[in-house]
Amino acid sequence: MDKKILLMATVVFALVPQVVHAAASGGGLPWEGPLTTIQISLTGSVAISIALIAIAVAGGMLIFGGEINNFARTGVYITLVLGLLVMANNVLTSLYAAGATIPEELAISTQATEINRD
Numbered sequence: 001m002d003k004k005i006l007l008m009a010t011v012v013f014a015l016v017p018q019v020v021h022a023a024a025s026g027g028g029l030p031w032e033g034p035l036t037t038i039q040i041s042l043t044g045s046v047a048i049s050i051a052l053i054a055i056a057v058a059g060g061m062l063i064f065g066g067e068i069n070n071f072a073r074t075g076v077y078i079t080l081v082l083g084l085l086v087m088a089n090n091v092l093t094s095l096y097a098a099g100a101t102i103p104e105e106l107a108i109s110t111q112a113t114e115i116n117r118d
Helices: 002-015 032-042 045-064 070-096 110-117
Strands: none
Touching: 032 045, 045 070
């Protein structure tokens, strides 16, 4: 008897269309807005300016610093590397972010391809 009920329940669940109660695109979590603002700020012209200043100061410290201890030298190296990473990220993003762009006048519309199929 239990097997028949289990079989009928399985058949009903398999044949009845399921409604998915998930949002296609949600409103987001409360901290996503400020984090996106910080991300945009850190990947724009502000980041390039900070990276250039950090590279210049770190390079000056290494060249004209004289006898600085290992802790300060490590801090300067970390600053230099972080500045280079931010700078490289921004430069590469600005150079290669667009991908393949097709001008509007050269784009083939979907209506034209549907007409050609008929």
